[in-house]
Amino acid sequence: MADVRVLVVDDQEPFRDAAAAVLHATKGFVLVGYAFDGATSLLAVEQLRPDLVLMDVNLPGMDGLEATRRIRASGGPPAVVLVSTYARGDLGADLLATGADAYVAKVDFDSECxxxxxxxxxxxAQE
Known part of the structure; x- marks a missing residue:
């Protein structure tokens, strides 16, 4: 099976570094690039063709929720996982209405997660 190609979208360097470390330590996943805001993430998805996008909710300019809506509007790949420092309940009901495949609190993000x-x-996807 081919490696899962992952794009990390976050404006905070500490999380980008932590996500890269998790990806490098997790067999079967490969980091293909970074984006620092929602608008750039749309271009990166087109150019890099990731299988999975780890999308921060709070981004400068276009936030991660709007970027996720736009990515998912195509109906195809990639899968999008929203990430944030906030607990899911603190972010409101809109979170998965964006079309995101999942939500993960940044504090919980590790290889097992x-x-x-x-x-x-x-x-x-197989159902």
């Missing part, structure tokens, strides 16, 4: 979320996304 990544594998679990990807497995859930793949399982739902």
């Amino acid at each position: 990544l594998r679990s979320v990807w497995t859930g996304i793949r399982r739902r």
Whole structure:
């Protein structure tokens, strides 16, 4: 099976570094690039063709929720996982109405979480 190609979208360097470390430590996942805001993420998705986008909710300019809506409007790949420092309940009901495949609190993001979320996304795609 081919590696899962991942795009990390976050304006904060510490999380980009942490996400890169998790991806490098998790067999079967490969980091293909970064974007720093919602508008740039749309271009990166077109150019890099990732399988999975880790999308921060709070981004400068176009936020991660709007960027996710636009990515998912195509109906095809990539899968989008929203990430934030906030608890899911603090972000409101709009969160998964964006078309996102999942939400992960940044504090919970590690190799086990990544594998679990990807497995859930793949399982739902096969249903």
